[in-house]
Amino acid sequence: MSEETEQVTAQTEEVVGPSGIGGWLILPAIGLILSPFLTISTIATDIDYLDSYSRYEGLVTGELVILCVLLIFQIFVAVNFYRKKKSAPKLMIYLLGFNAGINVLLYLWVIGELGEATTEITTGLLRGIAVAAVWIPYFLKSIRVKNTFVKD
Numbered sequence: 001m002s003e004e005t006e007q008v009t010a011q012t013e014e015v016v017g018p019s020g021i022g023g024w025l026i027l028p029a030i031g032l033i034l035s036p037f038l039t040i041s042t043i044a045t046d047i048d049y050l051d052s053y054s055r056y057e058g059l060v061t062g063e064l065v066i067l068c069v070l071l072i073f074q075i076f077v078a079v080n081f082y083r084k085k086k087s088a089p090k091l092m093i094y095l096l097g098f099n100a101g102i103n104v105l106l107y108l109w110v111i112g113e114l115g116e117a118t119t120e121i122t123t124g125l126l127r128g129i130a131v132a133a134v135w136i137p138y139f140l141k142s143i144r145v146k147n148t149f150v151k152d
Helices: 005-012 021-053 053-084 087-116 121-140 143-148
Strands: none
Touching: 021 087, 021 121, 021 143, 053 087, 087 121, 121 143
16 A cells, blocks of 8 residues: 555544544643633732742742743643644643643742742642643543544
């Protein structure tokens, strides 16, 4: 079979099983819309903290840099997700891992600076780990994910 014939065959094969942004996949789809706005809100709050808590300027500035990188990555992942790119599931897994990693880093950083963790940081840590623990396996195993993200 020639390469051209294989491509035509692959394009005409009918998808078996669920596909499209629906089912459980709707939850991360909503999250990808809301996450940049929440990140922007956190950035705005941190900018206010810079004026109020000059003692922790290094901590807040570091968090601001991390949040700006996260915001750019969130938008990049969302664009690939809604374009149904083949790379979207892998990018989503990276985003979930990056977010969990950021929360671990911030938790340790706050403990180092303050000597204890705040409730907000602890909640963020647990949420980030729980979200990654649920959605990474979903993006690895889901038939809907495999059938939805097929565009080059």
